[in-house]
Amino acid sequence: MSSMIEISGLKKEYSRKKVVDNLNLEVGQGELFGFLGPNGAGKTTTIRILTTLTKPSSGRIRINGIDVAKDPSRVKSEFGVVQQHLSLNRDLTIGENLELHARLHHLQSRERKERIAELLDYVGLSDHSDQLIDSVSGGMKRRAMIARALIHRPKLLFLDEPTVGLDAQTRRRVWDLIRRMNLEGTTVFLTTHYIEEAEALCQRVGILHHGRLIALGSPLELRQRLGMIAVEMQGEACGTTYRYFPDRSSASRFIQDLPGSERVVMRESNLEDVFIELTGEKVMGD
Numbered sequence: 001m002s003s004m005i006e007i008s009g010l011k012k013e014y015s016r017k018k019v020v021d022n023l024n025l026e027v028g029q030g031e032l033f034g035f036l037g038p039n040g041a042g043k044t045t046t047i048r049i050l051t052t053l054t055k056p057s058s059g060r061i062r063i064n065g066i067d068v069a070k071d072p073s074r075v076k077s078e079f080g081v082v083q084q085h086l087s088l089n090r091d092l093t094i095g096e097n098l099e100l101h102a103r104l105h106h107l108q109s110r111e112r113k114e115r116i117a118e119l120l121d122y123v124g125l126s127d128h129s130d131q132l133i134d135s136v137s138g139g140m141k142r143r144a145m146i147a148r149a150l151i152h153r154p155k156l157l158f159l160d161e162p163t164v165g166l167d168a169q170t171r172r173r174v175w176d177l178i179r180r181m182n183l184e185g186t187t188v189f190l191t192t193h194y195i196e197e198a199e200a201l202c203q204r205v206g207i208l209h210h211g212r213l214i215a216l217g218s219p220l221e222l223r224q225r226l227g228m229i230a231v232e233m234q235g236e237a238c239g240t241t242y243r244y245f246p247d248r249s250s251a252s253r254f255i256q257d258l259p260g261s262e263r264v265v266m267r268e269s270n271l272e273d274v275f276i277e278l279t280g281e282k283v284m285g286d
């Protein structure tokens with residue numbers, strides 16, 4: 001698989017604080033890749049650097065073979081980006097926001113009209129084109145932002161926390177949209193602090209902690225490395241402790257030998273377990 005994103009030795013420091021700490025990573029063409037990490041891990045900073053909004057302290061990035069530092073204007077046509085915070089013009093309607101963005105990308109009048117209609121249909125907003133941004137739900141705003149990012153048919157889409165603040169049902173709708181775009185050939189690089197989002201969506205996950213990539217692999221690979229089965233032991237003295245096993249039978253044998261005083265739960269492991277084992281912290285506090 002050829003690379004869509006190649007990052008080598010990427011560093012970013014703010015007042016000597018290492019926010020991105022020697023990141024080396026390749027994302028293949030057509031991949032759906034996710035950066036998982038808690039707030040402050042450096043996810044947004046990495047996306048900002050990859051999308052030319054922030055300059056790195058050092059390191060090299062190539063997107064679809066183009067060197068980001070050497071040719072920032074050419075590289076911009078390769079990707080679309082959906083930022084974490086609302087970046088639509090609130091005084092305009094959904095349709096007008098798309099129109100404005102299409103003009104920025106120099107689409108001619110007829111092409112603009114066709115592309116906007118196509119995208120509104122794609123994200124399920126055809127009936128809401130005339131609504132002001134402020135009058136629509138969070139999920140619709142997010143879908144409008146995705147439509148806007150796709151105006152120029154980018155091969156790569158960056159999504160920074162695409163479902164933050166959305167309810168469970170709306171989140172699933174956005175997941176479906178992301179999956180569909182990926183199936184149709186768009187490479188997706190997203191960030192999330194939601195474990196279930198990384199597990200449900202991403203073919204490969206990079207776990208980020210204090211700016212360092214501490215694990216990389218498919219959700220299944222990462223769980224296999226830890227052990228597919230978790231045993232939680234709730235003891236009186238030292239709270240809950242965890243042990244991990246490759247399968248249920250080895251976990252059961254371990255449980256049989258435990259003193260009867262402990263409350264024990266056997267379950268499948270998840271990426272949260274992987275994160276806690278690697279860092280001693282939880283991914284999310286909310």
Ligand SMILES: Nc1ncnc2c1ncn2[C@@H]1O[C@H](COP(=O)(O)OP(=O)(O)OP(=O)(O)O)[C@@H](O)[C@H]1O
Nearest residue numbers: 014019037038039040041042043044045046161193
């Ligand atoms: N412009 C800046 N100046 C100084 N420090 C910054 C700046 N931007 C980010 N930081 C710091 O860098 C660290 C990483 O921030 P970043 O926003 O990249 O994390 P994140 O993983 O995306 O978290 P979140 O999801 O909360 O945005 C934080 O400690 C943040 O305070």
